[in-house]
Amino acid sequence: MKSVVFGQYYPADSFIHRMDPRAKVILSVLFIVCTFLCRNAVSFFLMTAAALCLVLLSRIPVHLVLRSIRPLILILIFTSLINVFMTKGEMLLTPSWNIPLPWGKTWSIRIYAEGLWNAAFMILRIFILLIGTSIFLSFTTTPIAMTDALEQLFSPLKKIKIPVHDIAMMTTIALRFIPTLLEETEKIMNAQKARGADFISGGLIKRAKALLPVLIPLLISAFNRAYELATAMECRCYNGGEGRTRLKVLQLRFSDVLAILFLIAFVVGIFFLNRLGLIYTMK
Amino acid sequence: MSEHFIESENLCYSYRVGNGKEDVPALKGITLTVEKGEYVAILGHNGSGKSTFAKLLNQILEPTSGKLIVGGTDLSGGELSDEEILSLRRRVGMVFQNPDNQLVATIVEDDVAFGPENLGVPQPELRKRVDDALLTVGMQDYAAQEPHRLSGGQKQRVAIAGILAMRPECIVLDEATAMLDPAGRREVLDTVRMLNRQDGITVLNITHYMNEAALADRVIVIHDGKLLLQGTPDEVFARRDLLRQVGLEVPQCSELIHRLRAERIPLEGDRISDPDGCADMICRAFGMKDREEKSHG
Incomplete structure (x- = not known):
């Protein structure tokens, strides 16, 4: 049977894989705070080092991590160009080139040292952000563990009538049915192909139209499945989240707490480093 | 208390169609009893009302009229409390036709735990129940697997384990083997037979396969919402001509x-x-x- 990989989860046995998913959610939030606090070269250097340590700790092949960044290259180039050309500072690096524009105005290009620094920092920031969060969340945590973690972290929201359990249950079921529905799509497509349907030739609109006879049976069957599943769940005494126990209880271990404390210390450290104004500080 | 597990008298059920304007009768007065620990097959064609009968047994549907008592609980009076309904559903477990549409979780053991979790069974009892149930159906090696990697027969055995973990008194198979290949069908039927023999669990196998009905202690034939025949498989299959009239082959x-x-x-x-x-x-x-x-x- 076709193996379906959800997201980017990479199965391995590492310290980060074994962490409590709730701890990982908290850690990635702290990590994000950290990257946004960074303002000078030393703190960025430290953050980069931290991100690299995470990659090594998680035992995820480096090329996989880099591949996950690839779709963002355009954004990276774009933001860095904007930073290079639009930042105004005090250290002018180039003579001011004036380029006449066709509609009569002139555009003067001035590149400042601050612009280059800012561009470099922005690139690093996006890089670190992405590596940090994907190591903590998508690479080392299965979607289902993630759902459990979020359900428990957000359970205080039940007090203000947010149906946390129901949302988590729906997510679990959605995840459970992804492979089933994929398989079904394939079956329907094969059935249509056998009757002469053509899904590959023609332009975008023609191909989209050709998918309609696949989508409609799929939708109908999904509704039937939903109805049957609801009956089956009722038969198994499902009665909402009230009074449920759990087979697998998440346990926050000492090492998880330690990791969180360590990262909090890191956040504080970065905060003070910024005040020292070493080399260059971003505004 | 009597030894009857299921007792129905003149049981009727009608589906409401067209915004409740029209009643389509599915069951037209069924009178039967099923004893504790019995293995009964309910035979019937598509649309004979046999699946409707199953859904009445654990209050997924409520009887329109007539009497129905399951495991000492009177279901015909309506107005059961939530606890009574939960207790009924715990005692009467159902396995449905499509194995994919009754597994809830992404991992086998989590799915088996679903029922007892709903009942609020605490640890370590919960863990024990899950392990026992998987062992009983012979799926202990697949505890950490994803359900979509299992065969049809294996999925149905997981579904049965999910019900066993609730410690039921009765298992109702609602065409549970209809979508399986012969090997899968054998797996499921062997499992059910063993549960009936060893643990004394009452089994109701609702089916249209004659060979499956032959395995039961007693066969009940339903046709057009009414009870047509009942007796041991030998007695029922002796009435070949009557069965043929209603479109069933021995x-x-x-x-x-x-x-x-x-x-x-x-x-x-x-x-x-x-x-x-x-x-x-x-x-x-x-x-x-x-x-x-x-x-x-």
């Missing part, structure tokens, strides 16, 4: 006996639901006495 071995008898070959005995029984009858009729020894030798 198993091949019973059919053979019927045809041989039509040719005036004198076959004595009545074990016509069982291929071995039929073979013995034929051997005896043709004067061969050593079939037993041959087949065992």
